[in-house]
Amino acid sequence: MQDIIIIGASDTFDLVWASYAKDKSRIIGYLGLSQSQHSVFPDYPYLGESVSQACADHPDAAFVVSVYNNQTRRRLSEEVQAAGAVLLSPRHPDCTIYPTAMLEEGVLVAPQAVISTRANVGQGVYVNYGALVGHDVRVGDFSFISPGTRVLGEASIGSGVLLGTNVVVLAKVSIGDNAEIGANMVVAKDIPANATVLPQQKTRTLGV
Structure with a gap:
Protein backbone atom coordinates (compact mmCIF):
# COMPACT_ATOMS: atom_id res chain seq x y z
CA MET A 1 0.00 0.00 0.00
CA GLN A 2 1.40 3.38 -1.04
CA ASP A 3 0.93 6.34 1.29
CA ILE A 4 0.30 9.56 -0.63
CA ILE A 5 0.61 13.17 0.46
CA ILE A 6 -0.93 15.88 -1.70
CA ILE A 7 0.67 19.31 -1.85
CA GLY A 8 -1.98 21.97 -2.42
CA ALA A 9 -5.70 21.94 -1.77
CA SER A 10 -7.59 21.51 -5.03
CA ASP A 11 -9.95 19.19 -6.89
CA THR A 12 -6.93 17.00 -7.62
CA PHE A 13 -7.91 14.94 -4.57
CA ASP A 14 -10.55 13.16 -6.66
CA LEU A 15 -8.08 12.63 -9.50
CA VAL A 16 -5.48 11.13 -7.17
CA TRP A 17 -7.98 8.88 -5.42
CA ALA A 18 -9.33 7.49 -8.70
CA SER A 19 -5.83 7.05 -10.13
CA TYR A 20 -4.56 4.89 -7.29
CA ALA A 21 -7.69 3.25 -5.83
CA LYS A 22 -7.02 -0.07 -7.57
CA ASP A 23 -3.53 -0.16 -6.06
CA LYS A 24 -5.02 0.25 -2.58
CA SER A 25 -3.00 3.40 -2.11
CA ARG A 26 -4.21 5.85 0.48
CA ILE A 27 -4.08 9.60 0.93
CA ILE A 28 -2.67 10.22 4.40
CA GLY A 29 -2.95 14.01 4.35
CA TYR A 30 -2.13 17.21 2.54
CA LEU A 31 0.08 20.25 2.74
CA GLY A 32 -1.70 23.59 2.50
CA LEU A 33 -0.06 26.71 1.15
CA SER A 34 -2.05 29.13 3.28
CA GLN A 35 -4.08 29.26 6.50
CA SER A 36 -7.35 29.41 4.54
CA GLN A 37 -6.77 25.94 3.10
CA HIS A 38 -6.58 24.10 6.41
CA SER A 39 -10.26 23.08 6.44
CA VAL A 40 -10.78 22.50 2.71
CA PHE A 41 -10.71 18.72 3.11
CA PRO A 42 -11.85 17.94 6.67
CA ASP A 43 -11.66 14.17 6.09
CA TYR A 44 -7.88 14.35 5.63
CA PRO A 45 -5.32 15.62 8.14
CA TYR A 46 -3.55 18.87 7.45
CA LEU A 47 0.21 18.25 7.60
CA GLY A 48 1.48 21.82 7.60
CA GLU A 49 3.25 23.85 4.94
CA SER A 50 6.79 22.44 4.91
CA VAL A 51 7.65 19.94 2.19
CA SER A 52 10.94 19.01 3.82
CA GLN A 53 9.27 18.39 7.18
CA ALA A 54 6.59 16.21 5.60
CA CYS A 55 9.27 14.19 3.83
CA ALA A 56 11.11 13.72 7.12
CA ASP A 57 7.95 12.79 9.04
CA HIS A 58 6.72 10.38 6.35
CA PRO A 59 9.84 8.92 4.69
CA ASP A 60 7.92 6.22 2.85
CA ALA A 61 5.25 8.52 1.41
CA ALA A 62 5.02 9.63 -2.21
CA PHE A 63 3.87 13.09 -3.22
CA VAL A 64 1.50 14.70 -5.71
CA VAL A 65 1.87 18.43 -6.40
CA SER A 66 -1.63 19.71 -7.15
CA VAL A 67 -0.87 23.40 -7.54
CA TYR A 68 -2.13 25.17 -10.65
CA ASN A 69 0.47 27.96 -10.80
CA ASN A 70 3.31 26.75 -13.01
CA GLN A 71 6.15 28.42 -11.13
CA THR A 72 4.89 27.28 -7.75
CA ARG A 73 4.37 23.74 -9.03
CA ARG A 74 7.95 23.70 -10.29
CA ARG A 75 9.36 24.95 -6.99
CA LEU A 76 7.42 22.45 -4.88
CA SER A 77 8.29 19.57 -7.19
CA GLU A 78 11.96 20.46 -6.90
CA GLU A 79 11.64 20.50 -3.10
CA VAL A 80 10.18 16.99 -3.15
CA GLN A 81 12.96 15.73 -5.38
CA ALA A 82 15.65 17.46 -3.30
CA ALA A 83 14.36 15.60 -0.25
CA GLY A 84 14.74 12.31 -2.10
CA ALA A 85 11.01 11.57 -2.11
CA VAL A 86 8.95 10.07 -4.93
CA LEU A 87 6.94 12.41 -7.14
CA LEU A 88 3.85 10.64 -8.47
Whole structure:
Protein backbone atom coordinates (compact mmCIF):
# COMPACT_ATOMS: atom_id res chain seq x y z
CA MET A 1 0.00 0.00 0.00
CA GLN A 2 1.40 3.38 -1.04
CA ASP A 3 0.93 6.34 1.29
CA ILE A 4 0.30 9.56 -0.63
CA ILE A 5 0.61 13.17 0.46
CA ILE A 6 -0.93 15.88 -1.70
CA ILE A 7 0.67 19.31 -1.85
CA GLY A 8 -1.98 21.97 -2.42
CA ALA A 9 -5.70 21.94 -1.77
CA SER A 10 -7.59 21.51 -5.03
CA ASP A 11 -9.95 19.19 -6.89
CA THR A 12 -6.93 17.00 -7.62
CA PHE A 13 -7.91 14.94 -4.57
CA ASP A 14 -10.55 13.16 -6.66
CA LEU A 15 -8.08 12.63 -9.50
CA VAL A 16 -5.48 11.13 -7.17
CA TRP A 17 -7.98 8.88 -5.42
CA ALA A 18 -9.33 7.49 -8.70
CA SER A 19 -5.83 7.05 -10.13
CA TYR A 20 -4.56 4.89 -7.29
CA ALA A 21 -7.69 3.25 -5.83
CA LYS A 22 -7.02 -0.07 -7.57
CA ASP A 23 -3.53 -0.16 -6.06
CA LYS A 24 -5.02 0.25 -2.58
CA SER A 25 -3.00 3.40 -2.11
CA ARG A 26 -4.21 5.85 0.48
CA ILE A 27 -4.08 9.60 0.93
CA ILE A 28 -2.67 10.22 4.40
CA GLY A 29 -2.95 14.01 4.35
CA TYR A 30 -2.13 17.21 2.54
CA LEU A 31 0.08 20.25 2.74
CA GLY A 32 -1.70 23.59 2.50
CA LEU A 33 -0.06 26.71 1.15
CA SER A 34 -2.05 29.13 3.28
CA GLN A 35 -4.08 29.26 6.50
CA SER A 36 -7.35 29.41 4.54
CA GLN A 37 -6.77 25.94 3.10
CA HIS A 38 -6.58 24.10 6.41
CA SER A 39 -10.26 23.08 6.44
CA VAL A 40 -10.78 22.50 2.71
CA PHE A 41 -10.71 18.72 3.11
CA PRO A 42 -11.85 17.94 6.67
CA ASP A 43 -11.66 14.17 6.09
CA TYR A 44 -7.88 14.35 5.63
CA PRO A 45 -5.32 15.62 8.14
CA TYR A 46 -3.55 18.87 7.45
CA LEU A 47 0.21 18.25 7.60
CA GLY A 48 1.48 21.82 7.60
CA GLU A 49 3.25 23.85 4.94
CA SER A 50 6.79 22.44 4.91
CA VAL A 51 7.65 19.94 2.19
CA SER A 52 10.94 19.01 3.82
CA GLN A 53 9.27 18.39 7.18
CA ALA A 54 6.59 16.21 5.60
CA CYS A 55 9.27 14.19 3.83
CA ALA A 56 11.11 13.72 7.12
CA ASP A 57 7.95 12.79 9.04
CA HIS A 58 6.72 10.38 6.35
CA PRO A 59 9.84 8.92 4.69
CA ASP A 60 7.92 6.22 2.85
CA ALA A 61 5.25 8.52 1.41
CA ALA A 62 5.02 9.63 -2.21
CA PHE A 63 3.87 13.09 -3.22
CA VAL A 64 1.50 14.70 -5.71
CA VAL A 65 1.87 18.43 -6.40
CA SER A 66 -1.63 19.71 -7.15
CA VAL A 67 -0.87 23.40 -7.54
CA TYR A 68 -2.13 25.17 -10.65
CA ASN A 69 0.47 27.96 -10.80
CA ASN A 70 3.31 26.75 -13.01
CA GLN A 71 6.15 28.42 -11.13
CA THR A 72 4.89 27.28 -7.75
CA ARG A 73 4.37 23.74 -9.03
CA ARG A 74 7.95 23.70 -10.29
CA ARG A 75 9.36 24.95 -6.99
CA LEU A 76 7.42 22.45 -4.88
CA SER A 77 8.29 19.57 -7.19
CA GLU A 78 11.96 20.46 -6.90
CA GLU A 79 11.64 20.50 -3.10
CA VAL A 80 10.18 16.99 -3.15
CA GLN A 81 12.96 15.73 -5.38
CA ALA A 82 15.65 17.46 -3.30
CA ALA A 83 14.36 15.60 -0.25
CA GLY A 84 14.74 12.31 -2.10
CA ALA A 85 11.01 11.57 -2.11
CA VAL A 86 8.95 10.07 -4.93
CA LEU A 87 6.94 12.41 -7.14
CA LEU A 88 3.85 10.64 -8.47
CA SER A 89 2.18 11.02 -11.87
CA PRO A 90 -1.60 10.55 -11.39
CA ARG A 91 -3.45 9.31 -14.45
CA HIS A 92 -7.22 9.11 -14.19
CA PRO A 93 -8.65 5.79 -15.42
CA ASP A 94 -10.87 7.69 -17.87
CA CYS A 95 -7.94 9.28 -19.70
CA THR A 96 -6.28 7.83 -22.82
CA ILE A 97 -2.49 7.65 -23.15
CA TYR A 98 -1.12 5.97 -26.25
CA PRO A 99 1.65 3.42 -25.67
CA THR A 100 4.21 5.39 -27.68
CA ALA A 101 3.66 8.61 -25.72
CA MET A 102 6.39 9.59 -23.26
CA LEU A 103 5.48 11.26 -19.95
CA GLU A 104 8.03 12.55 -17.46
CA GLU A 105 7.75 12.50 -13.67
CA GLY A 106 4.95 14.40 -11.97
CA VAL A 107 2.58 14.69 -14.96
CA LEU A 108 -1.10 14.85 -13.96
CA VAL A 109 -3.63 13.59 -16.52
CA ALA A 110 -7.30 14.32 -15.82
CA PRO A 111 -10.45 12.46 -16.96
CA GLN A 112 -11.16 12.30 -20.71
CA ALA A 113 -7.78 13.78 -21.59
CA VAL A 114 -5.97 12.19 -24.54
CA ILE A 115 -2.21 12.02 -25.06
CA SER A 116 -1.62 10.70 -28.55
CA THR A 117 1.09 8.76 -30.35
CA ARG A 118 4.72 9.80 -29.86
CA ALA A 119 3.76 12.83 -27.80
CA ASN A 120 6.41 13.92 -25.31
CA VAL A 121 5.10 15.55 -22.13
CA GLY A 122 7.65 17.10 -19.78
CA GLN A 123 7.94 17.00 -16.03
CA GLY A 124 5.15 18.40 -13.89
CA VAL A 125 2.76 19.18 -16.75
CA TYR A 126 -0.97 19.31 -15.93
CA VAL A 127 -3.15 17.91 -18.76
CA ASN A 128 -6.63 18.93 -17.73
CA TYR A 129 -10.14 17.58 -18.28
CA GLY A 130 -10.91 16.72 -21.90
CA ALA A 131 -7.65 18.14 -23.26
CA LEU A 132 -5.89 16.68 -26.31
CA VAL A 133 -2.14 16.43 -26.79
CA GLY A 134 -1.85 15.36 -30.42
CA HIS A 135 0.62 13.11 -32.18
CA ASP A 136 4.30 14.08 -32.03
CA VAL A 137 3.54 17.09 -29.84
CA ARG A 138 6.20 18.24 -27.38
CA VAL A 139 5.16 19.92 -24.12
CA GLY A 140 7.84 21.48 -21.94
CA ASP A 141 8.20 21.07 -18.19
CA PHE A 142 5.60 22.55 -15.83
CA SER A 143 3.18 23.77 -18.47
CA PHE A 144 -0.58 23.85 -17.86
CA ILE A 145 -3.08 22.65 -20.48
CA SER A 146 -6.56 23.79 -19.47
CA PRO A 147 -9.86 21.90 -19.92
CA GLY A 148 -10.93 21.31 -23.50
CA THR A 149 -7.69 22.58 -25.03
CA ARG A 150 -6.37 20.88 -28.17
CA VAL A 151 -2.72 20.87 -29.16
CA LEU A 152 -2.57 19.41 -32.66
CA GLY A 153 0.06 17.27 -34.32
CA GLU A 154 3.74 18.21 -34.17
CA ALA A 155 3.13 21.44 -32.28
CA SER A 156 5.77 22.46 -29.75
CA ILE A 157 4.88 23.95 -26.37
CA GLY A 158 7.68 25.41 -24.26
CA SER A 159 8.18 25.11 -20.51
CA GLY A 160 6.00 27.04 -18.07
CA VAL A 161 3.34 27.75 -20.71
CA LEU A 162 -0.28 28.41 -19.76
CA LEU A 163 -2.90 27.43 -22.35
CA GLY A 164 -6.35 28.70 -21.38
CA THR A 165 -9.63 26.82 -21.61
CA ASN A 166 -10.65 25.57 -25.08
CA VAL A 167 -7.53 26.89 -26.80
CA VAL A 168 -6.65 25.25 -30.13
CA VAL A 169 -2.98 25.16 -31.10
CA LEU A 170 -2.75 24.26 -34.78
CA ALA A 171 -0.36 21.66 -36.15
CA LYS A 172 3.38 22.48 -36.18
CA VAL A 173 2.91 25.77 -34.33
CA SER A 174 5.56 26.63 -31.71
CA ILE A 175 4.86 28.44 -28.43
CA GLY A 176 7.84 29.76 -26.47
CA ASP A 177 8.63 29.30 -22.79
CA ASN A 178 6.39 31.00 -20.21
CA ALA A 179 3.87 32.24 -22.77
CA GLU A 180 0.22 32.62 -21.76
CA ILE A 181 -2.64 32.06 -24.20
CA GLY A 182 -6.13 33.27 -23.29
CA ALA A 183 -9.25 31.11 -23.39
CA ASN A 184 -10.98 30.11 -26.64
CA MET A 185 -8.15 31.26 -28.90
CA VAL A 186 -6.93 29.53 -32.05
CA VAL A 187 -3.14 29.76 -32.27
CA ALA A 188 -2.22 29.64 -35.95
CA LYS A 189 1.30 31.10 -35.85
CA ASP A 190 4.34 30.83 -33.64
CA ILE A 191 4.25 32.68 -30.31
CA PRO A 192 7.48 33.99 -28.76
CA ALA A 193 8.64 33.24 -25.24
CA ASN A 194 7.15 35.32 -22.39
CA ALA A 195 4.26 36.54 -24.55
CA THR A 196 0.71 37.00 -23.34
CA VAL A 197 -1.95 36.58 -26.02
CA LEU A 198 -5.55 37.47 -25.21
CA PRO A 199 -8.71 37.49 -27.36
CA GLN A 200 -9.07 40.59 -29.55
CA GLN A 201 -5.64 41.85 -28.55
CA LYS A 202 -2.24 41.91 -30.14
CA THR A 203 0.56 39.84 -28.74
CA ARG A 204 2.14 41.50 -25.70
CA THR A 205 5.64 40.38 -24.77
CA LEU A 206 6.34 40.52 -21.06
CA GLY A 207 9.44 42.28 -19.80
CA VAL A 208 9.86 44.51 -22.85
